[in-house]
Structures are given as C-alpha cells and as structure tokens.
Amino acid sequence: MAVVDIDQLGHVDVAVILFDGPDVADEVAEALTELHSQGTVRVIDLAEVSKAADGTVTIVEPSEGETGTALDSVGDDPLDLLSESDLLEIGEGLDPGQLALVVVWDNAWAVRLTSAVRSSGGQVVLFDRIPREIVQAAVEALAEGDGE
Numbered sequence: 454m455a456v457v458d459i460d461q462l463g464h465v466d467v468a469v470i471l472f473d474g475p476d477v478a479d480e481v482a483e484a485l486t487e488l489h490s491q492g493t494v495r496v497i498d499l500a501e502v503s504k505a506a507d508g509t510v511t512i513v514e515p516s517e518g519e520t521g522t523a524l525d526s527v528g529d530d531p532l533d534l535l536s537e538s539d540l541l542e543i544g545e546g547l548d549p550g551q552l553a554l555v556v557v558w559d560n561a562w563a564v565r566l567t568s569a570v571r572s573s574g575g576q577v578v579l580f581d582r583i584p585r586e587i588v589q590a591a592v593e594a595l596a597e598g599d600g601e
C-alpha cells in the first residue's frame with residue numbers, strides 16, 4: 454500500500470456509478486482516464502463490483518489489468534481505501550446483471566487551495582455538494598424571472 458503525504462491531497466470523494474449491464478461504458482472509462490491523466494483528479498482506489506444472475510458478487514480491481522478497458526491504466530498508485538467488506542456490501546445492493554464502478558479520487562485541482570488554507574491557519578467549516586436537481590431548479594427559476 455502506498456503512503457501519501459496528507460498535505461498533498463485535495464478533497465477526497467467516493468462515487469458509486471451504476472450500470473445496467475456487465476460492463477463500464479467506454480465513454481465513462483475514457484472520461485475518468487482523461488481526468489486522471491490531466492491531473493484534475495487522482496484516482497486512489499477503484500473497483501468494479503458486479504452481481505451475476507445467481508446472486509454471486511464479483512469484485513475486479515482495474516489496476517490489476519483485468520478489465521480490458523481504459524480503466525486498467527488508471528490508479529497506478531492505489532491506496533486501497535475500499536475494503537472488501539465495503540465492496541461486498543455494494544455488491545449485495547445490486548440487482549442481478551448490474552455492475553457498479555466504485556471510484557475514490559483526490560480532487561488534485563484543490564491541493565493548492567487546501568494547502569494555502571491550512572498553512573494560513575484557516576479552516577474549512579462547510580463543504581457541501583449541491584445536488585444537480587437543485588441547481589437545475591434554481592437555474593430554471595432564474596430563467597423564468599428574466600422573462601418577466
């Protein structure tokens with residue numbers, strides 16, 4: 454397992470991306486690979502979890518080169534933050550025939566800002582994501598207001 458200087462990390466997120474089928478969409482694999490290659494995010498753990506028709510859960514780590522997709526080249530320095538029990542729990546929640554891509558990434562773009570905040574004695578007291586649906590509703594409301 455790699456050791457990382459915590460001061461060299463931005464915000465770390467985990468996402469579970471669900472697919473109705475046995476494979477990660479090529480477009481998603483390519484987009485994640487591109488973001489990783491450009492340094493926007495740094496993939497620090499990645500796994501594919503699938504559930505077969507008989508209910509069997511399978512875990513594949515793309516960093517081991519087993520997927521045959523663009524994901525095989527992502528996460529070359531994994532931290533293994535996802536435990537097998539985490540992944541099995543995700544797998545149990547899948548319907549038969551579904552696959553989940555579980556990705557943990559460091560928002561590398563934020564390293565400079567988070568480092569500056571820490572070194573200046575500052576502290577982030579709120580960090581939250583606004584769901585897309587709420588942003589969409591707000592944008593639509595603003596657009597309707599412009600028409601008045």
